[in-house]
Amino acid sequence: MNYVSDKMALKTGACVLRLNALRNAIRLLSTHTRPEVAQNNTKYAEFPGAKAPYVTEMKFLNESSYDPIPIYRVMDNNGNVLDIREEPRIDTEELKKMYKTMVQINQLDKILYESQRQGRISFYMTNYGEEGIHVGTTAALSPRDLIFCQYREVGVFLHRGVTITELINQCYGNHEDPGKGRQMPVHYGDKHRNLATISSPLATQMPQAVGAAYAFKRQPNNDRCVVCFFGDGAASEGDAFSAFNFAATLDCPVVLLCRNNGYAISTPTSEQYRGDGIAARGPALGIRTVRVDGTDTLAVYNAVQQARDYAIANNKPVLIEAMSYRVGHHSTSDDSTAYRSVEEIQKWTKDESPLQKFKLYLEAKGLWNPEEEKAMVKESRDTVVRTMQEAEKKKLPHWKEMFEDVYYDMPPRIQKQMKQMEEHLKKYPDKYPIDRYQSE
Amino acid sequence: MGLKSSPVLFHWLSRLPSRNFSTSRALLATKPVTMRDALNQAQDEEMQKDDRVFIMGEEVAQYDGAYKVTRGLWKKYGDKRVIDTPITEMGFSGLAVGAAMAGLRPICEFMTYNFALQAIDHVVNSAAKAFYMSAGLINVPIVFRGPNGASAGVAAQHSQCFAAWYSQCPGLKVVMPYTSEDAKGLLKSAIRDPDPVVVLEDELLYGLPFPMSDEALSPDFLVPIGKAKIEREGRHVTLVCAGRGNEHALGAAKILAGKGVECEIINLRSIRPLDFDTIARSIAKTHHLVTVEQGWPHCGIGAEICARVMESPSFFELDAPAWRVTGVDVPMPYSRTLEAMALPAPADVVAAVSAVLGNKISAVSSQ
Numbered sequence: 018m019n020y021v022s023d024k025m026a027l028k029t030g031a032c033v034l035r036l037n038a039l040r041n042a043i044r045l046l047s048t049h050t051r052p053e054v055a056q057n058n059t060k061y062a063e064f065p066g067a068k069a070p071y072v073t074e075m076k077f078l079n080e081s082s083y084d085p086i087p088i089y090r091v092m093d094n095n096g097n098v099l100d101i102r103e104e105p106r107i108d109t110e111e112l113k114k115m116y117k118t119m120v121q122i123n124q125l126d127k128i129l130y131e132s133q134r135q136g137r138i139s140f141y142m143t144n145y146g147e148e149g150i151h152v153g154t155t156a157a158l159s160p161r162d163l164i165f166c167q168y169r170e171v172g173v174f175l176h177r178g179v180t181i182t183e184l185i186n187q188c189y190g191n192h193e194d195p196g197k198g199r200q201m202p203v204h205y206g207d208k209h210r211n212l213a214t215i216s217s218p219l220a221t222q223m224p225q226a227v228g229a230a231y232a233f234k235r236q237p238n239n240d241r242c243v244v245c246f247f248g249d250g251a252a253s254e255g256d257a258f259s260a261f262n263f264a265a266t267l268d269c270p271v272v273l274l275c276r277n278n279g280y281a282i283s284t285p286t287s288e289q290y291r292g293d294g295i296a297a298r299g300p301a302l303g304i305r306t307v308r309v310d311g312t313d314t315l316a317v318y319n320a321v322q323q324a325r326d327y328a329i330a331n332n333k334p335v336l337i338e339a340m341s342y343r344v345g346h347h348s349t350s351d352d353s354t355a356y357r358s359v360e361e362i363q364k365w366t367k368d369e370s371p372l373q374k375f376k377l378y379l380e381a382k383g384l385w386n387p388e389e390e391k392a393m394v395k396e397s398r399d400t401v402v403r404t405m406q407e408a409e410k411k412k413l414p415h416w417k418e419m420f421e422d423v424y425y426d427m428p429p430r431i432q433k434q435m436k437q438m439e440e441h442l443k444k445y446p447d448k449y450p451i452d453r454y455q456s457e
Numbered sequence: 458m459g460l461k462s463s464p465v466l467f468h469w470l471s472r473l474p475s476r477n478f479s480t481s482r483a484l485l486a487t488k489p490v491t492m493r494d495a496l497n498q499a500q501d502e503e504m505q506k507d508d509r510v511f512i513m514g515e516e517v518a519q520y521d522g523a524y525k526v527t528r529g530l531w532k533k534y535g536d537k538r539v540i541d542t543p544i545t546e547m548g549f550s551g552l553a554v555g556a557a558m559a560g561l562r563p564i565c566e567f568m569t570y571n572f573a574l575q576a577i578d579h580v581v582n583s584a585a586k587a588f589y590m591s592a593g594l595i596n597v598p599i600v601f602r603g604p605n606g607a608s609a610g611v612a613a614q615h616s617q618c619f620a621a622w623y624s625q626c627p628g629l630k631v632v633m634p635y636t637s638e639d640a641k642g643l644l645k646s647a648i649r650d651p652d653p654v655v656v657l658e659d660e661l662l663y664g665l666p667f668p669m670s671d672e673a674l675s676p677d678f679l680v681p682i683g684k685a686k687i688e689r690e691g692r693h694v695t696l697v698c699a700g701r702g703n704e705h706a707l708g709a710a711k712i713l714a715g716k717g718v719e720c721e722i723i724n725l726r727s728i729r730p731l732d733f734d735t736i737a738r739s740i741a742k743t744h745h746l747v748t749v750e751q752g753w754p755h756c757g758i759g760a761e762i763c764a765r766v767m768e769s770p771s772f773f774e775l776d777a778p779a780w781r782v783t784g785v786d787v788p789m790p791y792s793r794t795l796e797a798m799a800l801p802a803p804a805d806v807v808a809a810v811s812a813v814l815g816n817k818i819s820a821v822s823s824q
Contacts, residue, residue, distance in 0.1 A: 139610035139611070140611070190792060198790075198791055198792050199612065199613070201612045204612075217612075217614040218571070218572060218614055219544060250543070251544065253543035253545045253548065254546075254547070254575065255575070256575075283519060284516065284541055284543070284544075289543050289544070356520065413792070419792075419795055
């Protein structure tokens with residue numbers, strides 16, 4: 018902590034003290050009759066840091082002192098709704114769109130993963146097993162809600178309306194890449210669609226999301242919330258704790274959404290944390306919390322919808338822990354069979370597949386059939402292959418882009434360099450493959 | 458911690474004949490060893506020698522390390538001494554500092570130094586200052602290590618050199634190996650050192666084989682911290698190089714030798730303490746100075762060396778202004794071609810040397 022933040026801490030401290038004094042004054046005026054503040058024989062303690070009953074029996078608490086937080090679900094593995102009252106009312110078109118997005122994620126993953134293996138792009142991360150979380154979340158939000166992703170949430174982008182073309186252009190870094198070819202593949206971002214650009218260092222998005230929610234809250238009649246994705250591994254970073262604590266103490270309308278997929282590269286959750294997962298940390302920090310089956314798209318939808326309503330109506334954070342399984346490898350730098358069995362992976366590919374469950378649900382409702390499925394898979398695949406081929410042929414960003422955006426106003430030194438480059442290119446046009454780059 | 462990506466280049470580099478040792482060893486008395494294996498050997502030997510030494514970091518145990526530098530150590534030394542941690546650089550470096558205060562000798566592996574920014578408070582405010590602030594009562598014998606600097610194709614948040622950052626801080630020692638011999642000897646010295654040492658490795662060098670002498674392969678081999686090595690002798694110009702900068706300088710020296718220019722290459726090995734004596738002696742011989750590093754120019758290693766020259770009699774030895782070859786002053790571009798141009802290459806060193814020798818600094822600096 019530096020001097021400035023020390024000073025800030027002092028200021029906030031003073032402010033809290035003042036508030037507490039006010040609260041106490043009010044309490045003194047209004048609670049003459051409350052028995053627990055009786056002068057003698059006090060049974061209820063009123064320490065500034067804890068209001069709790071006094072006891073004479075010492076009791077340590079541990080993880081088995083509580084029941085595990087249950088996992089909310091709407092469907093069983095066959096896509097049957099377990100309690101009809103819990104079935105969300107989503108219109109037919111949206112339901113079909115949700116499923117199509119999930120299929121599209123799969124096809125995108127399959128082909129781009131292969132394209133990395135072939136050396137066409139430098140890096141890729143697949144989303145297998147977590148499609149339901151992406152789609153269930155995005156469908157339950159308003160397009161105006163701001164989403165901070167971690168990096169394994171391509172379905173969020175797709176369902177928000179980011180096109181396959183835009184996504185593939187990003188991975189290929191051509192001149193149509195909205196990120197101007199400056200980031201590694203899968204670092205998507207779209208300000209107009211309220212999707213913060215993905216940042217590589219883990220968990221930095223968490224306090225940032227809380228800060229954005231704080232900014233929303235300050236606007237009159239705010240009707241927007243922030244949703245922040247993070248993984249079970251990222252939750253170990255110090256940033257995660259800070260985000261939780263600030264979300265709670267600053268009363269921010271933010272939905273903190275943990276994709277607990279069981280693995281951080283090779284580190285299983287059993288080595289990542291002890292206790293009852295990420296969800297258990299919510300109530301401990303004063304955050305309304307729910308745990309859902311992340312392979313059940315409808316359960317995710319319901320949880321996010323309620324979390325959103327609550328967060329905006331009350332200016333409070335909500336924590337959702339969506340349980341799932343990372344079916345694919347961590348990234349193209351990883352071969353996960355080195356640390357987990359093929360049988361384990363298969364169980365999650367088949368019985369617990371979010372796509373399978375959602376498809377069975379749609380089929381039971383008569384909204385989907387195998388022919389449509391076949392056509393859809395083919396169409397998704399073809400779109401990706403075609404787009405990829407086009408992306409490879411597209412020109413690279415304009416050479417001037419390399420001088421832009423390090424500073425808001427281009428420093429004179431860089432202006433000078435750009436001018437020199439321009440003159441240089443005029444003088445030696447044949448020495449550079451300038452036709453491969455976008456021109457003005 | 459972020460994506461933990463080892464880029465494509467890493468993959469094919471790792472496929473280079475890293476274990477394909479020369480069969481003519483008896484004749485040459487040297488054997489090519491990759492920097493990865495040299496670092497591995499250093500840790501293995503020191504763990505064998507001193508049971509206070511242990512390794513902690515992300516993916517260092519069963520996974521053998523994100524870049525396989527800890528390969529086989531978990532199997533050999535077990536869970537107690539090779540510890541996989543939850544994902545929190547701040548957490549495990551703080552823990553390592555505490556363990557060092559309590560008498561252990563932790564090796565703290567950062568998956569890359571880019572992620573170590575999360576932990577820099579423990580490195581700079583805790584590890585580096587504990588001895589002074591405790592009035593000399595508590596020293597922190599700890600090694601922070603991991604890949605530093607540019608990799609390939611991983612863009613701005615994964616490609617930066619922190620040598621200047623750490624070496625600015627009193628209390629820390631900072632080393633930057635270039636060869637496998639450097640890597641092994643410096644890491645072993647770092648592990649035995651009573652102070653915190655930051656070991657800045659280079660991901661792109663991990664897979665490269667460097668010849669190692671029998672002496673360097675022995676478990677007693679050490680490279681002293683704070684001593685530079687003359688990597689190549691010459692009389693026309695002094696090239697002071699940090700880490701992979703040596704590679705570019707050696708490449709340039711070969712080209713320049715063809716033109717009759719003999720470069721003296723100083724492999725710094727340690728950035729702090731800095732072996733200025735070796736630099737000064739060389740300048741007294743060549744009267745020309747060029748520095749080569751991968752990091753940014755502003756307040757960089759080269760800037761420090763030039764300042765020291767200005768403040769010493771070496772200044773009067775110079776026949777021309779000194780020149781720095783550095784990474785370009787930009788966030789690392791993702792584009793492969795721009796990335797290559799943002800990093801120094803032998804051609805840049807050749808240009809710098811030609812300018813310095815021809816006293817044509819103004820021509821170069823206008824670019």
